[in-house]
Amino acid sequence: MSTERQVILHLTDLHFGCDTSINQTIGRDLALKGLLTVVKQLEPEWTPTIITISGDLGWKGQRSDYVSAGVWLTRLLAALELSSDRVA
DSSP states (O other), X not given: OOOOOOOEXXXXXXXXXXXXXXXXXXXXXXXHHHHHHHHHTSOGGGSOSEEEEESOSBSSOOHHHHHHHHHHHHHHHHHHTOOXXXXX
């Protein structure tokens, strides 16, 4: 068993594709970009080593919802210097 410390970032109900107004779109964009900024600034002992996603990833199950989610998750993984096998 590994004794390496694991830090889990749990994301839930991201609902990509749910933006129905310009205010929602701007607010969502700020929140998601803000999370990318914050994780880059975390102390090493608090930097996530695993990302867990639960709930709804897409809003209406449309392909574009999941494409948007994939683009953002790729940016999150890059910000954390993690590979996709660290997503559960």
